Amino acid sequence: MGQIERLVHSYDARVSLPWEQNLAGPQRVWFAVYNKSEERRLRRRLEEFEISTGKAKRKWKAVDLTDAFARWLSGHEYRDGYFETPEHLVGDSPAMDDFQDAVTQQVTSVLTSSGVDDSTVVGVYGVGSLFGFMKISELVARVESAIRGRLLVFFPGEHENNTYRFLDAREGWNYLAVPITGEEGAMKA
Numbered sequence: 001m002g003q004i005e006r007l008v009h010s011y012d013a014r015v016s017l018p019w020e021q022n023l024a025g026p027q028r029v030w031f032a033v034y035n036k037s038e039e040r041r042l043r044r045r046l047e048e049f050e051i052s053t054g055k056a057k058r059k060w061k062a063v064d065l066t067d068a069f070a071r072w073l074s075g076h077e078y079r080d081g082y083f084e085t086p087e088h089l090v091g092d093s094p095a096m097d098d099f100q101d102a103v104t105q106q107v108t109s110v111l112t113s114s115g116v117d118d119s120t121v122v123g124v125y126g127v128g129s130l131f132g133f134m135k136i137s138e139l140v141a142r143v144e145s146a147i148r149g150r151l152l153v154f155f156p157g158e159h160e161n162n163t164y165r166f167l168d169a170r171e172g173w174n175y176l177a178v179p180i181t182g183e184e185g186a187m188k189a
Helices: 003-016 036-044 046-055 068-074 079-084 094-111 136-146
Strands: 029-034 059-064 120-125 150-160 163-166 178-181
Touching: 003 029, 003 036, 003 046, 003 178, 029 036, 036 046, 036 150, 046 059, 046 120, 059 094, 068 094, 094 120, 094 136, 136 150, 150 178
Parallel strands: 029 150, 029 178, 059 120, 120 150
Antiparallel strands: 150 163
């Protein structure tokens, strides 16, 4: 059994458990952690997460952030200028603040849309494309107050001792999110 298949099984077990309803936003976040080299396999099997959610009598909504930066930049009034001086698209620049606001709005609009309630899983994938533009921890912090059911972030990286490392490329951070992993026998509390 491959890592993604084990991840689907771990998710199936997690989504089937009874949900506490009086949790704070950060406690409603799940990270489906997988090796970054498994991204294509994960995408081919995303429907299985939706099926598992339905079997657990829960609802599913998905948010794809893969082309969030391209869509934002293509619609920006100063896009031509950014192509001429791309250094304005790094760090704490006003442009990056605008982009981060746009991503936050994209996820928040799904979390607060009609039909999404306290029994809905909102799955966010394609977060690897945010690397260098926005920290996943920051995105989660920005949207956590809008989470009604559960937010499932498909997280290409590592998890160890409550520390997450995004794309294995930077120091990790501690977060309250529940890890769901594809490791043998791994369904953690």
